[in-house]
Amino acid sequence: MPLTRRDFAKQSAYTSAGVALVGTVGVLATAPGAIAAEAADERGHRPPLGYGPLLPDPKGLLALPAGFTYRVITRSGETTLESGEPTPSNHDGTATFDGPRGTTLLVNNHELSGPRSKWPHPVPLVEGLVYDPAASGGCTIVEVSRHGDHVSEWVGIAGTATNCAGGRTPWGTWLTCEETEEKAGQNGMTKDHGYVFEVDPYDHPRGHHAGAAAESAAANRNPKPIKALGRYAHEAVVVDPRRGDLYLTEDADKPNGLFYRWVPPHGFHHGRNKLRRLADDAGVLQAPQCYDSGGRFVDDLSRARKVGTVYGVDWIDVPDRDAKDVPVRKQFKDGRVTRARKLEGMWWADGGAYIVASFARNESPVAHDGQVWFYNPRRRTLTLKVLLGVNQDPAKDGAFDGPDNITVSPYGGLIIAEDGDGIQHLFGATDKGETYPIARNELNAGTADKPSYSEFTGVVFSPDGDTLYANIQVPGIMLAITGPWRRQPHRPHQHDRG
Numbered sequence: 001m002p003l004t005r006r007d008f009a010k011q012s013a014y015t016s017a018g019v020a021l022v023g024t025v026g027v028l029a030t031a032p033g034a035i036a037a038e039a040a041d042e043r044g045h046r047p048p049l050g051y052g053p054l055l056p057d058p059k060g061l062l063a064l065p066a067g068f069t070y071r072v073i074t075r076s077g078e079t080t081l082e083s084g085e086p087t088p089s090n091h092d093g094t095a096t097f098d099g100p101r102g103t104t105l106l107v108n109n110h111e112l113s114g115p116r117s118k119w120p121h122p123v124p125l126v127e128g129l130v131y132d133p134a135a136s137g138g139c140t141i142v143e144v145s146r147h148g149d150h151v152s153e154w155v156g157i158a159g160t161a162t163n164c165a166g167g168r169t170p171w172g173t174w175l176t177c178e179e180t181e182e183k184a185g186q187n188g189m190t191k192d193h194g195y196v197f198e199v200d201p202y203d204h205p206r207g208h209h210a211g212a213a214a215e216s217a218a219a220n221r222n223p224k225p226i227k228a229l230g231r232y233a234h235e236a237v238v239v240d241p242r243r244g245d246l247y248l249t250e251d252a253d254k255p256n257g258l259f260y261r262w263v264p265p266h267g268f269h270h271g272r273n274k275l276r277r278l279a280d281d282a283g284v285l286q287a288p289q290c291y292d293s294g295g296r297f298v299d300d301l302s303r304a305r306k307v308g309t310v311y312g313v314d315w316i317d318v319p320d321r322d323a324k325d326v327p328v329r330k331q332f333k334d335g336r337v338t339r340a341r342k343l344e345g346m347w348w349a350d351g352g353a354y355i356v357a358s359f360a361r362n363e364s365p366v367a368h369d370g371q372v373w374f375y376n377p378r379r380r381t382l383t384l385k386v387l388l389g390v391n392q393d394p395a396k397d398g399a400f401d402g403p404d405n406i407t408v409s410p411y412g413g414l415i416i417a418e419d420g421d422g423i424q425h426l427f428g429a430t431d432k433g434e435t436y437p438i439a440r441n442e443l444n445a446g447t448a449d450k451p452s453y454s455e456f457t458g459v460v461f462s463p464d465g466d467t468l469y470a471n472i473q474v475p476g477i478m479l480a481i482t483g484p485w486r487r488q489p490h491r492p493h494q495h496d497r498g
Contacts, residue, residue, distance in 0.1 A: 048486075049430065049434050049436055049488065050065075050428060050434075050436025050437065050438075050488075051065035051066075051067070051068065051436065051438070051483070051484070052065045052066055053065065053437075054437050054439070054440050056442065057442050060442050060443060060444070061441075061442055061443050061472075061477075062439055062440070062441065062442060062443075062472075062479060062481075063439060063440040063442050064438075064439055064481065064483070065437075065438070065483070067483050067484045068481060068482065068483030068484070069481075069482055069483060070439075070479050070480060070481045070482075071148050071479070071480045071482075072477060072478070072479060073106075073142060073144060073148075073151055073469070073478040073479065073480050074087045074091075074108070074140075074142060074151065074153055074476075074477070074478040075087060075475070075476065075477045075478075076088060076089035076090075076091070076121050076475045076476030076477070077089070077120065077121050077475065077476075079151070079153065080153075081124065081140065081153050081154055081155065082152055082153065082154045082205070083124065083126065083154065083155070083205075085124045086121050087121065087140070087153060087476065088110040088112065088119075088121050088122060088123045088124070088138070088140060088476065089110065089112065089119060089120070089121045089122075089474070089475055089476035090110050090111045090112050090119075090473055090474060090475075090476050091108055091109070091110060091111075091457060091458060091471035091472070091473055091476040091477065091478055092108075092109040092110065092111040092163060092164050092165060092405075092457045092458060092471065092473060093108075093109040093163070093164060093165035093166045093167075093176070093177070093236070093345075093405060093457065093458050094106055094107065094108050094109065094457070094458030094459075094460050094469060094470075094471060094478070095107050095166070095167070095168035095174050095201075095460060096168075096460050096461065096462050096463055096469060097168075097172060097201045097202075097463065098463045099143055099144075099201075101146075102145075102146035103143050103144060103145055103146060104143070104144045104462050104463065104467070105141060105142070105143055105144075105201040105202070106141070106142040106143075106144070106201075106460075106469060106478070107139050107140075107141055107142075107156060107174035107176070107199055107201050108139060108140050108141075108142055108458065108471070108478060109137075109139055109163035109164065109165065109166060109176055109177075109458070110122075110123050110136075110137050110138055110139065110140065110163055110476070111137060111162055111163055111164050111179070111457075111473070112135075112136035112137040112138075112161075112162065112163070113136065113137070113161055113162040113180060114136060114161075114187050114188070115134060115135075115136065115187065115188040116134065116135070116136045118136065119136050121476070122136035122137070123136065123137055123138030123139070123140065123155060123157075123158045123159075124155055124158060125158050125159060126155045126158055126205075128221045128222065129155055129156070129157055129158050129159075129220055129221065129223065130158045130159035130223070131157065131158070131159040131160050131191065131197070131223040131225070132159040132160070132161070132189060132190050132191040132193070133159055133190065134159070134188045134189050134190045135158075135159045135160055135161040135189060135191075135193065136161065137160045137161050137162055137163040137178075138155065138156070138157045138158040138159065138160050138163060138176075139155075139156040139157045139160075139163060139174065139176050139199050140153050140154065140155055140156060141153065141154055141155075141156045141199075141201050141204075142478065144480070148467075148480060154204065154205055155205075156174075156199040156200075156201070156203070156220055157176065157197055157199050157220055157223050159223070160176065160178055160193070160197060160223070161178050161180045161182060161189065161193040162178055162179040162180040162193075163176050163177065163178060163179075164177055164178075164179035164234070164235055164236075164251065165177055165179075165235050165236035165237075165249075165344070165345055165346075165405060165457075166196075166236060166237060167236055167237035167238050167239065167346060167348075169198075169239050169270070170239055170241040170270070171270060171271050171272055172200075172201070172202070172272070173198050173199060173200050173201070173219075173272060174198070174199045174200075174201060175196050175197070175198055175199075175226075175237045175275075176196065176197050176198075176199055177196050177234035177235055177236060177237060177248075178193050178194050178195055178196070178197075178233075178234055179233045179234055179235055179251055180193050180194050180233060181193070181194045181231070181232060181233055181252075181323065181327055182194070192231065193231075194231040194232055194233060194234065194323070195225030195226060195227060195229070195231055195234070196225065196226045196229045196234055196237060196248070197223055197224070197225055197226065197276075198219075198226065198273070198275055198276055199220055200215075200216045200219035200220055200272065200273075202216035202219075203216050203217065203218065203219045203220045203221075215271075215272040215273055216272065219272065219273055224276045226275045226276055226278065227280035227281075227321075227322060228262065228275075228278045228279065228280060228281065228282040228283050228285070228321070229246065229248060229262050229275075229285065229321075230248070230260065230262075230285045230318065230321040230322070230323075230328055231321065231322050231323045231328070232250050232252065232257075232323060232327060232328045232329065233250050233251050233252040233257065234248060234249075234250065234251075235248075235249040235250060235251040235343060235344050235345070235346075236248070236249045236344065236345050236346040236405075237249075237346065238346045238347065238348040238353050239270070239348065240348070240353075240377055241348070242351075243377060244264050244268065244269075244270055245261055245262060245263050245264070245377065246261070246262040246264075247259065247260065247261055247262075247346065247353045247355075247375065248260045248261075248262065248346075249343035249344060249345075249346055249355060249356075250328075250329060250343055251342055251343055251344060252327075252329055253341060253342075253363050254363070255329060255330065255339060256300060256329075256339035256340055256341045256363060256364060257329055257339065257340065257341070257342075257343050258287045258288065258328070258329050258337060258338075258339055258340075258343070259287075259288060259340070259343050259355055260285055260286060260287055260288075260318070261285075261286045261288075261315055262283055262284070262285050262286075263283050263284045263286065264282070264283045265278075265282050265283045268282070268283070280322065281321070284317055285317070285318040285321045286315035286316055286317055286318060287315070287316050287318060287328075287329075287332065287337045287338075288313050288314070288315060288316070288337060288338050288382075289313070289314045289315070289316050289336065289337055289338060290311040290312065290313055290314075290338035290382060291311060291312050291314075292309075292311060292312075293310065293312075297335060297338075298311055298338050299334070299335070299338060299339065299365070300338065300339050300340060300341075300360075300364055300365050300366075301338060301339070301340040301357055301371065301373065301382075302340065302341065302357070302360040302364040302365050302366040302367070302368060302371075303365050303366055304371070304384045304387070305366065305387075306384070306387070307384050307385065307386070307387050308383070308384065309383070309384040310381050310382070310383050310384075311338075311381065311382045311383075312380060312381055313375070313380050313381060313382055314380075316332070316336060316337055318331065319331045340357045340360070340364075340371075341357065341358075341359065341360045341361070341363055341364045342357055342358035342359050342360070343355065343356070343357055343358075344356040344357070344358045344403070344404045344405070344406075344419075345403070345404055345405040345406040345417070346406070347406050347407055347408055347414075349408040350374070351376065351377075351378065352374055352375050352376045352377060353374070353375045353377075354372055354373070354374055354385070354406060354408070354414070355372070355373045355374075355375060355382075356370070356371070356372055356373075356403050356404065356405075356406050356416075357370070357371040357372075357373070358370060358402050358403060358404055358419060358420075359401070359402055359420070367390050368387060368388060368389060368390065369388040369389060369390050369391050369401035369402060369420065370386065370387070370388035370400075370401060370402060370403040370420075371384060371386060371387055371388070372384075372385050372386035372403060372406065372414070372416075373385065386403070386414075386429065388400065388401055388403070391420065391421070391422075393422075394420055394421035394422030394423065395421075395422040395423065395451075396422070396423075397423050397440070400416075400418055400420070400425060400427050400435060401418070401420035401421065402418055402419045402420025402421065402455075403416045403417070403418065403419075404416075404417050404418065404419035404455060404456075404457065405417040405419075405456070405457050405458055405459050406459070407459050407460050407461065409428065409461065409488070410461055410465040411465070411485050411486060411487045411488050412430065412431075412487050412488035413428050413429050413430040413431060413488050414428065414429045415427075415428050415438065415459050415461075415468065416428070416429060416459070417455070417456035417457055417458070417459040417470060418455065418456055419455035419456070419457075420455075422453070423440060423441075423453060424440070424441040424453045424454065424455055424456055425437055425438070425439065425440050425441070425456070426438040426439040426440075426456050426459060426468075426470055428488065430488050438468070438481075439456075439470070439481065441453045441454060441456060441472055443472060443477075445474065454472050454473045454474040454475075455472075455473050456470050456471065456472060456473070457470070457471045457472075457473045458470060458471040458478070465485070466482060466485070467480050467481065467482050468480075468481040468482075468485075469481070
């Protein structure tokens with residue numbers, strides 16, 4: 001049953017004082033001095049926040065706090081796959097899984113667009129794992145030994161396009177998202193693109209890993225798009241483990257993109273390989289219609305100017321999810337759905353979905369340099385948890401802008417990968433709004449006079465919480481960061497409370 005505007009206005013009047021209890025993250029301060037804003041205890045002592053200043057890397061790759069170290073796991077053009085080809089480039093969304101004999105498995109997207117001739121290191125076309133032989137992107141699967149002294153890598157899927165982010169499923173697979181709307185015949189493609197595909201990390205070319213489900217054997221062969229989830233510029237996806245719904249973001253403009261809900265058909269139960277077996281029109285794909293506590297329609301999420309803003313959400317069915325003639329986001333008239341610029345990473349925690357809007361400029365009603373929203377499916381509300389004002393000097397270290405990939409830390413709060421202007425960081429944020437640096441990209445792809453630093457992507461902890469994995473997208477470097485991790489104030493609950 002939809003949440004009516006009248007019901008939401010009444011609910012807001014009763015619960016506005018308690019909305020901060022939904023989710024875990026408050027306003028994200030941009031100034032380094034904000035770290036000192038942590039409340040003191042009754043003795044006047046301030047609990048430690050973060051890990052201290054970042055120390056320059058003599059190797060010119062990654063600045064970290066004292067006591068932390070990193071290892072290069074894969075590097076495009078230098079490390080090689082088991083089949084002998086070089087590691088593909090442009091690392092993006094990543095997930096971790098428990099592997100056999102204490103290893104960690106990672107599925108790593110490669111955001112490669114257009115024809116294969118465009119890239120020196122596209123994802124190799126492995127027989128049986130190819131969707132479109134003209135496309136450059138895909139996923140590799142990386143296996144890292146317990147102590148990080150041995151790494152293997154192989155192809156999980158090839159012939160997909162612009163694999164940006166995605167999402168880990170509760171049943172232990174990866175959903176990889178194509179951030180494109182290209183059709184067959186465009187840009188050399190031989191098939192339509194803009195879909196989600198499922199990749200099983202336990203499907204190894206020499207046979208599925210010991211201890212993995214039997215369904216993993218040959219699970220990645222003959223890739224099939226999950227057309228029920230729609231065809232558009234997909235960014236990320238999360239699964240509601242209780243209700244079975246999927247939430248997805250779209251990174252697009254002209255007009256701004258949408259985030260979506262897919263409701264499975266009645267009687268459907270999730271599991272390995274089940275999404276790819278669905279009919280193309282299975283379930284219902286929907287877009288949000290948001291309204292404020294006064295019942296007024298909200299056309300764009302950038303209009304929220306204050307952390308703690310709460311919007312009610314109704315869901316509107318998508319007319320043509322495969323976008324045969326008109327892109328999905330253009331199928332709605334003005335005043336029908338709520339949009340946002342640069343909808344990016346997602347993470348499921350606290351019984352709901354954290355959703356990133358990376359920035360907004362002239363194409364949006366209000367400019368900002370980043371938002372993180374929390375969608376509560378039980379209350380059907382969106383709450384603004386993080387708001388970054390426009391960074392006036394992105395070349396100066398200390399301020400953060402352009403949040404992208406995101407994860408919930410086992411040590412409390414969020415870890416955010418920066419894809420902004422100027423200097424690029426991994427940084428943490430607590431539920432109180434304090435921020436702290438974790439890493440800085442020092443690989444200058446420009447010149448001394450005009451430095452250029454690639455974005456961070458694929459931030460995710462190992463299953464045991466000891467290692468933080470992250471990528472420098474260009475040229476494509478996967479890094480494993482270890483050190484004296486400690487719990488930050490007010491740890492989010494990672495189990496489902498919805």
